[in-house]
Amino acid sequence: MYSLLRYGDRLPSVVAVQILLNRKMRQGAYxxxxxxxxxxxxxAVHGFQLEKGYLIADGVVGQSTWRALSEGENLQVIDSVDLTQSKDMGYEDAAIRGAGGVPVVNFGMCNGVQEAMRQIQAQAGAGNVVLLRFHGHGSPGSMGVAVGTGSEISSEFGVTFLDSLARFVAPLAGIFAPFGSAELHGCRVGAGRDGQRLVSALASAWGVPVTAGVRRQLGGGLTTFRFEGPTFTGFPWGGDLKGWARSLPVPEVHGMSVSR
Structure with missing residues (x-):
């Protein structure tokens, strides 16, 4: 699995790419x-692609480039897909499987969110997840996860029950790599004050940045692996993208620390 990244993106997943590039680039480059x-x-991506020889040298991180960057790193990208509300989500399921992924697929159940959390934990290795993505329908401050019975918390991440939600999702905090992050790929989930509150609450519960789109999101094909339009990212202790990136442990590159 991979994240489709290119020039102009400002995302926590770009941090992961930069760290992996620093680990694999020739001596003296960082x-x-x-x-x-x-x-x-x-x-740097273009140079890495040329150095490998078998990659398309376009400066874009796609499936093959991501696979080459993460080779030997024991990192996971996990996708959770809500198939209960619309057949449209089936296109995303198919795209993920076509890229070699095995998504967590959520159907109707007694407690959808809790079951989705259990499945994600079962698939994840402790400290290995570099990106966790949720695919489903959304609205400002609400991300569909799996239709359940009972309260809303059984079906979605929602801003109206943040205290209860934090307890439900907190067990996932241990699955993330130090430079891991999560993304919510529902329509307009990160829009407005409610969207920002939800994303920030999840970031605090998981201890990693969480990003959501503020506009309508498309699904299927390559759009499954990137956001449409602008995004909002919440960070565990507030702050911004650069501040979070600077807070990460500095890896060693060929015996030389990475310069910031």
Missing amino acids: LVVDGIYGAKTRE
């Missing part, structure tokens, strides 16, 4: 780790 896919990151 990137500032800041989460911004700028010209230098694009050049």
Whole structure:
């Protein structure tokens, strides 16, 4: 599995790419780790692709480039897909499987959110998840996870029950890599004050950045692996993308610390 990233992206998942590039680039070469896919990151991706020889050298992190970057790293990308509300989500399920992933697929059940959390924990290795993505329907401050019976918390991540939600999702905190993050790929989940509150609450519960789109999101094909339009990211202790990136442990690269 992979995240589709390119020039102009400003995301926590770009931090993961920059760290992996620093681990694999030739001696003496390094990137500032800041989460911004700028010209230098694009050049580094292009150089990595050329060095490998079998990758398309386009400066874009797609499926093959991600696989090469993460080779030997014991990292996981996990996708959770809500198939209970619309057949449209089936396109995302198919795209994930076509890229070699095995998504957590959520159908109707007594407690949808809790069961989805259990399945994700069962699939994840402790400290290995570099990206956790949720695919489903959304609205500002609400992300569909799996239709359940009873209260709303059995079906979605929602801003109206943040205290209860934090207890439900907190067990996932242990699955993430130090530079891991989560993404909510429902329509307009991160929009407005409610969207920002939900995303920030999940970030605090999991201890990693959480990103959601603020506009309508498309599904299926390559759109499954990236956001449509602008996003909002919440961070565990507030702050911003650069601040979070700087707070991460600095990896060693060929015996030399990465310069920021």
